[in-house]
Amino acid sequence: MRIDIGDLSTVVLCSVPPAQANYLQRIGRAGRRDGNALNLTVANARPHDLYFFSNPKEMITGRVEPPGVFLNASAVLERQFTAFCFDRWVESGISETALPMRLGHVLNNLEPADRRKFPHNLLYFIETHRTELLDRFIELFSDSLTEDSRDHLTRFVREEESGPGSLRYRIVEELHNLKKERHSLQNKVKLLRDRIRRKEEDPAKGKNYETELDELKREKSALQKLVSLINGRDTLNFLTDEGLIPNYAFPEAGVQLRSIIYRKKQKRQEGEGGYNTWVYEYERPAASAIAELAPANHFYAGGRKVRVDQVDMNVSQVETWRICNNCSHSELIGLEPEKSSCPNCGSMLWSDEGQKRSMVRLRQVFATTSDRESRIGDDSDEREPSFYEKQLLLDFNQEHVTDAYRLDSDDVAFGFEFLSKATFREINFGEKGEFAEKVTFAGVELPRKAFGLCRHCGKVQDHNGRIKHGLTCTSRDQESDRNLIDCVYLYRDFSSEAIRILLPVTTFTGSERKHHSFLAALQLGLKRKFEGSVDHLRITDHEEPVPETSYRKKYLVLFDTVPGGTGYLKQLMRSEQPMMEVFQLALDALKACPCNEDPEKDGCYQCLYAYKNSTRMTEISRDTAMELLSSLLRQKERLVKTDTLKNVKVNVLFDSELEARFIEALRRFRGPELDVALTKEVVNGKPGYFLKIGGMAYRV
Numbered sequence: 091m092r093i094d095i096g097d098l099s100t101v102v103l104c105s106v107p108p109a110q111a112n113y114l115q116r117i118g119r120a121g122r123r124d125g126n127a128l129n130l131t132v133a134n135a136r137p138h139d140l141y142f143f144s145n146p147k148e149m150i151t152g153r154v155e156p157p158g159v160f161l162n163a164s165a166v167l168e169r170q171f172t173a174f175c176f177d178r179w180v181e182s183g184i185s186e187t188a189l190p191m192r193l194g195h196v197l198n199n200l201e202p203a204d205r206r207k208f209p210h211n212l213l214y215f216i217e218t219h220r221t222e223l224l225d226r227f228i229e230l231f232s233d234s235l236t237e238d239s240r241d242h243l244t245r246f247v248r249e250e251e252s253g254p255g256s257l258r259y260r261i262v263e264e265l266h267n268l269k270k271e272r273h274s275l276q277n278k279v280k281l282l283r284d285r286i287r288r289k290e291e292d293p294a295k296g297k298n299y300e301t302e303l304d305e306l307k308r309e310k311s312a313l314q315k316l317v318s319l320i321n322g323r324d325t326l327n328f329l330t331d332e333g334l335i336p337n338y339a340f341p342e343a344g345v346q347l348r349s350i351i352y353r354k355k356q357k358r359q360e361g362e363g364g365y366n367t368w369v370y371e372y373e374r375p376a377a378s379a380i381a382e383l384a385p386a387n388h389f390y391a392g393g394r395k396v397r398v399d400q401v402d403m404n405v406s407q408v409e410t411w412r413i414c415n416n417c418s419h420s421e422l423i424g425l426e427p428e429k430s431s432c433p434n435c436g437s438m439l440w441s442d443e444g445q446k447r448s449m450v451r452l453r454q455v456f457a458t459t460s461d462r463e464s465r466i467g468d469d470s471d472e473r474e475p476s477f478y479e480k481q482l483l484l485d486f487n488q489e490h491v492t493d494a495y496r497l498d499s500d501d502v503a504f505g506f507e508f509l510s511k512a513t514f515r516e517i518n519f520g521e522k523g524e525f526a527e528k529v530t531f532a533g534v535e536l537p538r539k540a541f542g543l544c545r546h547c548g549k550v551q552d553h554n555g556r557i558k559h560g561l562t563c564t565s566r567d568q569e570s571d572r573n574l575i576d577c578v579y580l581y582r583d584f585s586s587e588a589i590r591i592l593l594p595v596t597t598f599t600g601s602e603r604k605h606h607s608f609l610a611a612l613q614l615g616l617k618r619k620f621e622g623s624v625d626h627l628r629i630t631d632h633e634e635p636v637p638e639t640s641y642r643k644k645y646l647v648l649f650d651t652v653p654g655g656t657g658y659l660k661q662l663m664r665s666e667q668p669m670m671e672v673f674q675l676a677l678d679a680l681k682a683c684p685c686n687e688d689p690e691k692d693g694c695y696q697c698l699y700a701y702k703n704s705t706r707m708t709e710i711s712r713d714t715a716m717e718l719l720s721s722l723l724r725q726k727e728r729l730v731k732t733d734t735l736k737n738v739k740v741n742v743l744f745d746s747e748l749e750a751r752f753i754e755a756l757r758r759f760r761g762p763e764l765d766v767a768l769t770k771e772v773v774n775g776k777p778g779y780f781l782k783i784g785g786m787a788y789r790v
């Protein structure tokens with residue numbers, strides 16, 4: 091949630107923030123006027139809060155990790171270079187009017203392409219100074235730019251590359267998209283103007299004449315204001331928001347919310363509409379917008395609460411995708427001939443109609459709210475915040491597996507591999523809830539409610555029997571639900587670098603504890619390894635079906651959230667050593683943690699708990715992590731290079747895991763009339779168990 095508030099003297103936080111940096115940022119809103127502030131933090135009854143309740147100084151005086159810039163990340167590099175070109179261009183002595191302040195002028199300049207007008211003047215400058223610009227930029231960062239980065243930049247500015255991804259294309263494309271949008275808004279204004287005129291000229295004024303006319307005028311006024319908003323935008327701000335020049339907040343392109351607020355006039359002048367309207371613009375990073383700006387969700391900003399009620403279909407298309415039931419592969423339909431089975435895992439259900447789904451990539455949404463309703467607190471039917479069913483699906487091509495290592499062991503299936511390009515596709519399947527169609531994607535069967543939209547105008551449908559349309563929707567007067575898409579999912583995706591780690595755990599073991607403990611330990615090790623904040627590196631779970639079996643290999647995927655990757659993960663995979671170092675550092679930190687001295691504790695915030703995902707807190711165990719890490723490190727000499735982890739067999743592992751689970755089940759088995767005892771014993775010369783159930787005894 092983004093709150094835009096001015097001077098405050100007091101801040102009350104309803105929960106303990108995740109880290110010191112968040113804490114400082116939040117309390118820093120108070121006391122800006124005179125340096126005095128009262129800051130209260132409420133500690134809830136959850137482990138994270140309670141920990142800091144007992145050690146408040148750790149939060150208040152804790153070290154804040156400085157953020158870094160990753161020049162070798164392709165997305166960052168492109169922006170820095172574009173900004174560098176801008177600077178050199180301005181330096182070359184351009185005229186006052188060469189770079190219009192307001193976006194309206196820039197859009198008017200787009201066609202026909204005139205070398206004297208922006209952006210064509212800038213593009214012409216870059217074209218004619220290409221080599222010089224490249225050389226000077228590369229020289230500026232000669233000690234930090236890798237060979238790959240230099241190649242990337244060269245491709246980015248090369249003349250013949252005016253295709254997607256090139257500098258020229260990206261600038262022109264973004265501006266054209268906006269021009270298209272402005273055009274469509276202007277058309278709607280025209281349409282409304284005609285309808286208003288026809289209505290006013292119509293002698294037969296209907297019963298709802300006044301209301302309908304006011305509604306049309308209100309809509310027209312809002313759309314006109316949106317056009318002015320576009321025209322009045324600062325040119326450089328636009329380029330920043332679109333990620334064409336440096337934007338540190340979020341490297342992935344953001345999603346816009348346009349909030350329209352209207353209020354009925356108390357007194358109206360002759361010939362005027364009955365409403366006042368205001369429009370506001372907000373931008374959210376795609377990663378949070380997929381939930382925060384989802385259809386029908388509420389958004390809080392500027393002291394108002396608004397509801398997302400329309401998806402802009404001028405800038406988003408409804409796409410048809412096929413999502414595999416078994417693995418995490420998905421494909422946009424229409425690019426290649428359809429396949430009868432999943433090209434990744436071979437699942438025959440791939441071609442099933444049920445796996446074919448409509449998806450929309452959010453770019454821009456609208457919220458139209460009355461002034462009264464938008465006032466926070468005025469709302470009587472306060473809704474609970476929405477929670478969504480989301481999945482992050484990893485997709486990659488085997489050719490992008492560049493380095494892979496596995497343990498040459500019969501007992502433990504373990505390894506890690508570098509993916510130079512992996513696509514992460516996050517899908518929002520709609521609000522959580524029991525009453526929805528159950529669908530299986532990537533091995534997960536869930537009720538997926540999805541969203542409902544008008545195909546043409548993007549108005550959000552509430553499934554309450556009443557169909558909603560925008561006033562300018564072409565299908566407004568047709569009472570047909572054929573115009574609606576009942577079942578649409580939202581998605582976002584980005585490509586980056588990743589390391590896939592095969593865990594010595596299978597889905598059969600149900601061993602959530604091992605999985606989560608290892609995950610936390612990995613984060614601890616990474617933090618030690620990079621000696622600082624590595625917030626741009628995230629970890630997600632990933633499963634891979636094993637052909638001709640019903641079990642799945644469990645992976646952790648360490649990925650770079652900066653599109654294109656920052657080079658951090660590549661650095662970790664230059665041999666098998668750095669990753670083993672990460673594990674060793676994690677193990678050392680766990681062994682040295684003061685919580686070892688307290689027999690009650692199996693981890694604390696100084697070691698693993700700092701990396702918990704709050705809902706899974708109970709699953710994290712320091713001892714389990716230590717056991718896992720020690721066993722892997724003991725065998726580190728047996729780490730060998732391999733082609734891909736896909737071929738690492740887990741059968742052996744499966745046997746021993748199943749056995750372990752069987753023993754565990756026996757151990758837990760206790761009947762009221764049955765006396766069960768399980769003790770370790772040597773059986774047939776191997777370690778085994780002696781099991782006694784009632785009057786019977788077995789050797790296992």
Ligand SMILES: [Zn+2]
Pocket residue numbers: 414415416417418419432433434435436437
């Ligand atoms: Zn598949």
Ligand SMILES: [Zn+2]
Pocket residue numbers: 544545546547548549558559560563564565566
């Ligand atoms: Zn419609």
Ligand SMILES: [Zn+2]
Pocket residue numbers: 683684685686693694695696697698712
């Ligand atoms: Zn600890």
